[in-house]
Structures are given as C-alpha cells and as structure tokens.
Amino acid sequence: MWEIGIRDIEELYRDIPEKYRLKKPLNIPEKGLSEFEVKRDVEALLSKSKTYTDMPMFLGAGCWPHYVPAVVKEIVQRSELLTSYTPYQPEISQGMLQALFEYQSMMCELTGMEVSNCSMYDWASALGEAARMAARIKGRNEILIPKIIHPERAATLKVYAEPAGIKIKQVAYDTETGQISLEDLRSKISDKTAAVYIENPSYLGFIETQVDEISRQTHSHNALLITGVDPTSLGILKPPSEYDTDIVVGEAQPLGNEMNFGGPLLGIMACRDDMNLIRQMPGRIIGLTTTQDNSKQGFCMTLQTREQHIRREKATSNICTNEALCAVASAVYMALLGPEGLRELGETIMYKANYAIHLLSKVDQVKTPIFKSAHFKEFTVNFNQTSLSVKEVNRRLLKRQIHGGKDLSKEFPELGQTALYCVTEIHSKEGIERLAKALEEILRGE
Amino acid sequence: MYRQASWNEPAIFDLGRNGRRGHVLPEAEEEIKRAVGDVSSLIPKAMHRTSKLNLPELSEVEVARHFTRLSEMNYGVDSGLYPLGSCTMKYNPKINELLAILPTLSMVHPYQDESTVQSLLEILYRLERWLSEITGTYEVCLHPAAGAQGELLGTLLMHAFLRSNGEYEKRTEVIVPDSAHGTNPASAAMAGFNVVVLPSGADGCINVEALKSAVSEKTAGLMLTNPNTLGLFERSIGEIAKIVHEAGGLLYYDGANLNPLLGKVRPGDMGFDIVHINIHKTFSTPHGGGGPGAGPVGVSENLAQFLPIPRIVYDGQRYRLDYDKPNSIGKIRSFYGNVAVLVRAYAYILSLGFEGLKEAAEVSVLNANYLMKKLREIKGLNLPYDGKKPRKHECVFSAKPLKSETGVSALNIAKRLLDYGLHAPTIYFPLIVEEALMIEPTETFEKEELDRFVDAMRKICQEAYANPEYVLKAPYNTAVSRLDEVRASHPKTMALSWRMHMKKK
Numbered sequence: 045m046w047e048i049g050i051r052d053i054e055e056l057y058r059d060i061p062e063k064y065r066l067k068k069p070l071n072i073p074e075k076g077l078s079e080f081e082v083k084r085d086v087e088a089l090l091s092k093s094k095t096y097t098d099m100p101m102f103l104g105a106g107c108w109p110h111y112v113p114a115v116v117k118e119i120v121q122r123s124e125l126l127t128s129y130t131p132y133q134p135e136i137s138q139g140m141l142q143a144l145f146e147y148q149s150m151m152c153e154l155t156g157m158e159v160s161n162c163s164m165y166d167w168a169s170a171l172g173e174a175a176r177m178a179a180r181i182k183g184r185n186e187i188l189i190p191k192i193i194h195p196e197r198a199a200t201l202k203v204y205a206e207p208a209g210i211k212i213k214q215v216a217y218d219t220e221t222g223q224i225s226l227e228d229l230r231s232k233i234s235d236k237t238a239a240v241y242i243e244n245p246s247y248l249g250f251i252e253t254q255v256d257e258i259s260r261q262t263h264s265h266n267a268l269l270i271t272g273v274d275p276t277s278l279g280i281l282k283p284p285s286e287y288d289t290d291i292v293v294g295e296a297q298p299l300g301n302e303m304n305f306g307g308p309l310l311g312i313m314a315c316r317d318d319m320n321l322i323r324q325m326p327g328r329i330i331g332l333t334t335t336q337d338n339s340k341q342g343f344c345m346t347l348q349t350r351e352q353h354i355r356r357e358k359a360t361s362n363i364c365t366n367e368a369l370c371a372v373a374s375a376v377y378m379a380l381l382g383p384e385g386l387r388e389l390g391e392t393i394m395y396k397a398n399y400a401i402h403l404l405s406k407v408d409q410v411k412t413p414i415f416k417s418a419h420f421k422e423f424t425v426n427f428n429q430t431s432l433s434v435k436e437v438n439r440r441l442l443k444r445q446i447h448g449g450k451d452l453s454k455e456f457p458e459l460g461q462t463a464l465y466c467v468t469e470i471h472s473k474e475g476i477e478r479l480a481k482a483l484e485e486i487l488r489g490e
Numbered sequence: 491m492y493r494q495a496s497w498n499e500p501a502i503f504d505l506g507r508n509g510r511r512g513h514v515l516p517e518a519e520e521e522i523k524r525a526v527g528d529v530s531s532l533i534p535k536a537m538h539r540t541s542k543l544n545l546p547e548l549s550e551v552e553v554a555r556h557f558t559r560l561s562e563m564n565y566g567v568d569s570g571l572y573p574l575g576s577c578t579m580k581y582n583p584k585i586n587e588l589l590a591i592l593p594t595l596s597m598v599h600p601y602q603d604e605s606t607v608q609s610l611l612e613i614l615y616r617l618e619r620w621l622s623e624i625t626g627t628y629e630v631c632l633h634p635a636a637g638a639q640g641e642l643l644g645t646l647l648m649h650a651f652l653r654s655n656g657e658y659e660k661r662t663e664v665i666v667p668d669s670a671h672g673t674n675p676a677s678a679a680m681a682g683f684n685v686v687v688l689p690s691g692a693d694g695c696i697n698v699e700a701l702k703s704a705v706s707e708k709t710a711g712l713m714l715t716n717p718n719t720l721g722l723f724e725r726s727i728g729e730i731a732k733i734v735h736e737a738g739g740l741l742y743y744d745g746a747n748l749n750p751l752l753g754k755v756r757p758g759d760m761g762f763d764i765v766h767i768n769i770h771k772t773f774s775t776p777h778g779g780g781g782p783g784a785g786p787v788g789v790s791e792n793l794a795q796f797l798p799i800p801r802i803v804y805d806g807q808r809y810r811l812d813y814d815k816p817n818s819i820g821k822i823r824s825f826y827g828n829v830a831v832l833v834r835a836y837a838y839i840l841s842l843g844f845e846g847l848k849e850a851a852e853v854s855v856l857n858a859n860y861l862m863k864k865l866r867e868i869k870g871l872n873l874p875y876d877g878k879k880p881r882k883h884e885c886v887f888s889a890k891p892l893k894s895e896t897g898v899s900a901l902n903i904a905k906r907l908l909d910y911g912l913h914a915p916t917i918y919f920p921l922i923v924e925e926a927l928m929i930e931p932t933e934t935f936e937k938e939e940l941d942r943f944v945d946a947m948r949k950i951c952q953e954a955y956a957n958p959e960y961v962l963k964a965p966y967n968t969a970v971s972r973l974d975e976v977r978a979s980h981p982k983t984m985a986l987s988w989r990m991h992m993k994k995k
Binding site: 391 | 494498499501502503506510511512513515516517518519521522523525526529532533534536537538539540541542543544545546547548550553554556557558559560561562563564565566567568569572574577579582583585587588589591592593594595596597598599600601602603605606607608609610612613620623624635636637638639641642646649666672673675676677678679680681682685723725727728753754755756759760768770776777778779780781782783785819820821822823824825826827828829830831833836837839840841842843844845846847852855856859860863864879880882904905908913914916919965968969970971972973974975977978979981983984985986987988989990991993
C-alpha cells in the first residue's frame with residue numbers, strides 16, 4: 045500500500061458509488077475455519093451419504109459405476125496439469141496439449157472417426173451441439189431422434205436446438221424388440237431432415253442392430269447420421285464409423301472418471317475427416333504440428349477461428365471451459381487398458397449384465413428384459429405381473445441394503461412398472477445373486 | 491534462468507509393445523460364463539467388432555512415466571505467477587482436492603434414493619444460498635458446467651421471461667459492449683438473439699448516451715461485466731440499469747470479473763437480474779487445463795420460476811429434488827451440475843468466511859494496482875485510459891510503443907515471459923486496446939513473485955531495445971520453441987488425431 049501511495053485499501057474502491065457498497069456482513073459464515081476444521085466438518089457431512097461400496101447398487105442411466113485405476117487418479121492430481129489454464133501458450137503447455145491430443149486420437153480409434161474435439165460438457169449437451177452442427181451443415185431444420193432416449197438428454201437437446209429453429213421429431217420403436225421402427229423412420233425422414241440420431245446401446249440397454257439400414261435411409265435423403273455411444277461397449281461392438289456415422293457423440297465418464305453425483309461428466313464429439321464437418325465442429329481441437337524451425341514435433345490448439353474468443357457471435361459454439369482434465373483421465377484409462385483391456389471390459393460387462401438378466405428372469409412374476417434384443421450393460425425389469433410398484437420394490441430393496449434400478453414408470457408410462465438396471469465390471473457375482481434372492485423374497489411378500 | 495523439462499516424449503502410439511497391458515480388470519467368473527454362454531453368442535452378428543482396436547499397448551509403469559513426463563512439460567498455478575487477465579488464476583487450496591476425491595462423494599450415483607444423499611443435497615443447498623447471498627440474487631442454479639454454459643442459461647432465461655410476458659417475437663436483440671468477453675456475444679447468438687455491439691466510450695467504460703440510442707423496444711437485455719475487461723468499475727451502472735430496465739430489457743452480469751467485489755459490492759444490488767459465477771475462477775477450484783469448471787447462475791425473484799429442473803428444496807427436515815416446476819426451461823445438461831467442483835467451492839467458502847472473501851477481494855485489487863504502478867515505469871509500455879483511476883482485479887497495458895520502436899509485439903513479450911518461468915498475461919484482449927497485455931495477478935501471489943514479474947517485464951523491454959531479434963525468436967527455455975500454428979490449422983497439413991497424422995505422413 046505504501047508503494048502505491050495509499051493508506052487504506054478503501055481508497056482503491058473510491059470510484060464505486062457509495063449506495064452500492066455493502067453495508068452489513070453477508071449471511072454466510074463470518075469467519076473462516078482452519079484447514080483441520082474444514083476437513084473435519086466436510087468429511088463428517090459427506091460420510092453420511094451411501095456409496096457403491098456400502099451396498100450393491102444397480103443404477104446407470106447416463107452416469108455409470110466403473111473402476112478408476114490408481115494411475116489415473118495420480119496423473120490427474122499432478123498439479124502442473126490440475127492447476128493449469130487452457131493452453132493458450134502452447135510452448136509452456138505441451139504436456140496438457142499432448143495429453144489432450146492423445147485423448148482425441150484414442151477416442152478416434154474407439155469410434156473409428158478421424159476427428160475428435162477435446163471434450164464437451166456431457167453427452168446431453170454434446171447431442172445439442174451436434175444437432176445444431178448438422179443443421180448448419182445441411183441448412184435444414186429437422187432432427188429425428190428415437191422415442192427411446194434418456195429424458196434428460198431429450199430435454200437438453202430441446203433447449204439447445206429450439207433457439208436455432210430446429211424441430212425435433214421422435215421415431216417410434218418396435219414394441220417387440222425396442223429397435224427403431226424403420227417404417228416410422230421412412231415416414232418421417234424427408235428433405236427437411238438435417239440428421240437422424242440413434243443410440244447404441246440404446247438408453248434402455250439393448251443393442252440397435254438395424255444400423256446399416258438406418259444409415260442407408262439417412263444418407264439417401266442426404267442427411268447426416270449422428271450416433272450416440274457408451275464407449276465401454278466399443279471394445280466389442282462395431283464402431284459407428286463402420287455404419288457410416290457422420291458425427292459421434294456420447295459419454296466418456298465411464299472411461300476413468302468417477303460418478304461424483306453426476307458431474308463432471310465428459311461429452312464425446314467426433315466426426316469424419318471432412319472439412320464441411322470439421323469447420324462446423326464446436327469446442328477445442330488440438331493438433332499435431334512442428335516447431336517453426338521444423339526441428340521438433342509439438343502440439344497446439346487448431347482451427348481457433350471457429351471459437352468464441354476469435355469469432356464472437358459468429359462462433360460455432362460459445363463453449364470455452366470444457367472438461368479437459370476428465371479427457372486426460374480418459375486418455376490415461378484407454379492407454380492403461382489398451383485394445384485387449386477394452387475388449388475384456390466390454391466382455392466382462394456383457395457377461396455380468398446378462399448373468400443378472402439370467403437370474404432375475406427366473407424370479408416369479410418378473411419380466412426382464414422387456415424387449416427381445418441383445419443387452420449390453422443395462423436392461424429393463426418389469427413388475428407389471430406383481431402387485432408392487434417399482435417405487436415399492438425399491439423401498440423394500442433399500443431396507444435390505446440393496447439399491448434397485450431407476451424407476452421408468454413416469455418417463456415411459458407405456459412400459460408400466462419398469463425399472464432400468466445397470467451391471468458393470470464392478471458388480472460382484474454375490475451382489476447380483478443377493479439382488480435376485482431379495483427380489484424373490486419381496487415378491488413372495490416376505 | 492528457468493528451464494522447463496523437454497523430454498522429446500513420443501506420442502503414446504509410438505510407445506509400448508504388442509501384448510503389454512497396463513491394467514488388470516476383474517473377470518467374469520466361470521460360473522457366469524457357463525450360465526449365459528459365450529459372449530460372442532450374446533452379441534448380434536451384425537454388431538460384432540471385427541476390426542482390431544488400434545490402441546497403444548503399454549505396461550502400467552510406461553503409462554505412469556509417459557503422463558508424468560507430459561505433466562513436467564506443463565505450467566500451473568503451483569509453478570508460479572499465472573497472470574492471465576479475466577481468468578483469475580488463483581492458488582487452489584490442497585485441502586479442497588483431498589475432500590473432492592473422497593469416495594463418499596466420488597462413488598455416489600445421481601439417481602440414488604434421496605435418503606442416501608442427504609448430505610450432498612445439504613452441501614449443494616447451502617452453497618446455493620451462500621452464492622445467492624454473495625451475488626445479491628434471489629435463487630441460484632448450480633447446473634451449468636462452465637461460465638459459458640451459465641451465459642447460455644442466462645440468455646435462455648431472457649427468452650423464457652420474454653415468452654411469459656408476450657414479448658418473445660418483439661425483443662430480439664442483446665446488447666454487448668465491444669470490450670466484452672467473446673463468450674457474451676457467442677452465448678447471446680446461440681440463444682437466438684441478434685447481437686448489437688456497443689462501442690465503449692473514450693474512458694473505456696459504457697458510453698451512456700450510446701447505450702440510450704442502442705436500446706429500443708427490440709432490446710431483450712444487456713450483457714455486462716463489472717469491473718469491465720480493462721479492470722475499471724462501470725461507475726454509471728445505476729444509470730445503465732435504469733436505461734436497460736426502462737427499455738424493458740434485462741441486465742446480465744458476466745461473473746468472470748467478480749473476484750474484486752467479493753464482500754464489497756453485489757451484482758444484484760447494482761440492478762443485475764441474471765448473474766453467472768465462474769467457480770473455477772472466483773472460488774479457487776483448479777482449472778484443469780480447460781475444465782471441469784462450474785458456472786452457477788443467480789437470478790432475481792421474477793426469473794426463479796424458469797430455472798432448470800430439478801431444484802433442491804428443504805422443508806426444515808429433509809432435502810428433496812423438486813422436478814415439478816411447470817415454468818422451468820427444462821434442462822441444459824444431465825443431472826445437477828459439476829458436483830465435485832462445487833464441493834471444492836463449498837470448502838473454500840468455509841475456509842475463508844465472509845471476512846476472508848472480502849480480504850481476498852481487497853488484496854487482488856491491491857496487487858493489480860501495484861503491478862499497474864510498477865509496470866507504468868517501464869519504457870515501451872503504455873497504460874491506456876485514465877491512469878488516475880484505480881483498477882480493480884486487473885490492469886491492461888499496451889505494448890504499442892515497444893512494437894513501433896522495436897518490432898517486439900505483445901505476443902513476443904508473452905513468449906519471452908515464458909523463458910523467465912512466468913506465465914504470460916492474456917494478450918490482444920480486450921479488442922479495444924492495441925497490442926494489449928491484460929494482467930490479473932489475483933490475491934494469492936506475494937509481493938516477491940509480483941516483483942519477479944515486474945523485473946522480467948522490465949528486462950524484456952530492455953532486451954527489445956537492445957536486441958529485438960533475440961526477443962522475436964523467444965521462447966528458448968520451454969519444452970519446445972515457437973510452434974507452426976499455421977501448419978496445424980491448414981487443411982493439407984492438419985493432423986487432428988494420430989490416424990489423421992498417419993494418413994498424411
């Protein structure tokens with residue numbers, strides 16, 4: 045203060061009109077706590093919540109329990125990465141840039157695409173951005189989406205798409221299999237369709253198999269195919285590139301990121317190597333280049349003229365801060381697992397989920413899954429034949445220290461009393477068996 | 491002098507060897523396999539992956555080493571001063587990291603029964619109340635994942651408001667000053683508004699007369715950051731609010747520059763209707779090289795009905811997620827926000843309290859004014875706009891004199907600063923200052939570190955006059971020298987992934 049010639053800090057606030065100055069203390073804790081007290085209080089509060097380690101839980105639906113290897117946790121806590129800003133100065137930020145480039149590259153390998161950005165906020169907002177991207181590219185204003193979609197994802201899409209004048213139409217499903225009704229698709233697709241959006245696996249866990257036909261129809265109307273993916277399935281399932289997907293979106297939280305009560309998540313956004321697509325892509329994209337003297341390989345942000353800090357109101361999106369560190373976690377995760385690990389991950393999930401289906405389908409009066417299709421890690425469990433609602437079943441399961449699946453009765457009333465169950469590599473055989481046994485007891489009225 | 495690690499670390503695809511594995515996964519038991527049959531029979535034929543995944547094959551130690559080496563070629567707040575203007579790169583307390591990785595947070599699913607997540611709902615509810623108290627708003631929504639998503643939500647709330655009073659078709663314009671952050675016009679455009687750019691006055695602040703002629707019956711709102719991007723407090727905010735409100739518009743507060751006002755002035759009291767907060771700036775959560783952040787939005791009472799669902803409600807005994815909000819705009823993302831980031835902010839506010847937050851604001855202003863005073867003494871730099879006015883959190887210098895006398899630009903200064911082991915300021919922003927260097931020291935750096943920055947700036951300007959060629963080629967001490975950014979973005983040479991690189995090689 046002495047150096048800048050003031051005696052009182054208030055002199056630096058003298059230009060703020062008196063009437064706006066805060067006159068009384070805020071109604072927040074007045075004094076700060078010591079580190080010890082903060083740790084004690086927050087830990088004590090948090091310790092009251094129940095977690096996946098306390099009881100078997102069978103929740104997924106857009107945020108999934110998977111194991112996060114120790115190396116991943118260690119790397120994302122490296123303060124050079126953790127406490128850095130967006131790599132605007134590439135020479136001093138090569139570590140972050142290379143890690144993000146490697147995330148993009150490995151995401152491209154998984155999805156089969158050539159270009160990936162370095163992240164969107166989550167699957168839902170990535171879908172919203174993809175719809176806007178498709179509408180800009182095609183100069184059309186309709187997007188077709190499946191009727192079976194996560195309601196939160198559909199709601200987010202609506203909020204993102206509406207201001208751009210995009211209309212969303214839902215395509216019905218085959219009530220037997222859950223698969224997209226090709227007939228309904230044919231009746232709704234037109235030269236107004238900018239893109240057709242499908243999910244694989246679908247929100248209700250089954251694998252969509254008519255992808256080649258959907259792709260053919262989409263492209264015959266000169267529309268784009270957008271595919272939403274759960275990347276843990278891509279070690280065993282055909283990648284979206286092989287059915288000519290133009291834009292891939294999805295959720296990469298399962299690759300090395302914890303659930304954290306639903307956030308942060310990690311939105312995937314990838315596309316084909318086509319300048320018409322790339323120029324309209326939202327978000328940061330890291331590229332490989334060389335030093336100006338051509339002596340070394342290096343990395344920097346590319347195509348920044350798409351972005352808000354250069355293009356302002358004409359930018360492809362307003363996104364700035366994204367989920368970069370979560371993308372680094374996913375890069376470390378994919379590197380640790382490698383091609384064999386990702387295949388094994390997919391297989392283990394599919395084995396265990398199908399084991400759960402196998403056991404639950406033997407429980408009297410329970411129908412699982414509703415749809416006659418192959419299921420990856422999630423599946424529907426229907427209680428219509430019982431006298432209990434999903435809510436009541438879940439209440440009784442919780443009493444037995446088991447957390448049931450997500451109640452779908454409000455979002456899909458046509459499916460009746462149905463829940464969405466999720467099983468991954470972290471679910472034990474014993475946990476699954478405990479669930480089946482508990483359901484038997486509950487439905488017997490015990 | 492500083493020397494950053496320079497490992498020549500190959501891309502991960504060039505590392506490892508066939509057959510190596512870095513992680514062992516739990517396997518499905520034999521009994522499971524017997525019960526459900528072979529996995530290949532479970533997958534529909536048409537959907538089998540037949541192509542081999544081209545991912546690197548590395549051992550655990552190779553992966554750990556690779557990414558550790560990468561981290562060593564990166565600079566963070568823990569490495570030294572990070573004076574990026576408008577980014578508020580303050581120290582991120584370590585205790586918050588320890589709390590944010592507790593399994594009692596990380597292993598909790600968003601759809602768990604409310605009875606099993608009362609403590610998390612309590613933390614989020616309290617944080618909402620605290621943030622609304624700090625910003626002087628009625629209710630706060632924690633959902634937005636970043637500041638820009640907060641802005642998008644804010645402009646969508648303008649829509650909802652206009653729709654509710656039947657002015658949706660009529661009010662199509664959002665006014666944004668030419669000194670605004672790029673996200674402001676981008677967000678307004680994304681929400682479907684036409685952006686009207688308002689030129690700043692000669693003093694770098696809003697020109698009230700220009701604003702009067704810019705507003706009309708088409709005006710939906712004005713987006714403003716205060717203090718503005720020059721670090722100047724918009725003194726006429728009372729009149730600005732009056733003009734916008736009388737024209738029937740809403741006033742939006744871009745919270746990127748909230749730090750200097752904590753506990754001193756509240757956006758709500760200045761007349762702002764919608765306020766976003768950058769948790770990863772003002773509330774000290776780490777920026778992670780570009781996220782995750784969090785961008786909560788606070789609103790006045792008449793707008794609260796439009797906030798995204800669910801809202802956290804408390805009946806005095808239990809916390810609950812309320813989806814029954816018929817006027818809500820719906821959702822801007824899945825679930826409830828970047829909770830792991832928000833819990834860090836909760837711990838930060840607990841650590842500082844009202845008095846600590848106020849002191850943080852004051853010291854951030856003191857530091858910015860100290861740098862302004864010291865940097866003014868350096869030949870080659872010029873302080874545009876009234877030098878007698880105190881700055882708030884940041885100050886903006888122009889390197890125009892240096893550029894015209896030596897050819898060394900703001901960009902070159904930025905690159906040379908890296909050689910001194912300091913991060914560069916934001917450059918070429920705000921757009922209204924030529925050769926701009928936008929400097930925000932924050933409260934968490936001590937005088938010695940600020941002096942190190944001033945010394946480096948002085949030396950660089952001296953170098954520019956003595957040996958401009960040398961400065962033009964900087965940096966020398968970073969992991970790599972200047973990069974070919976043109977090549978990186980040229981359609982013929984661009985390599986946005988490893989497979990694209992191999993294809994072009």
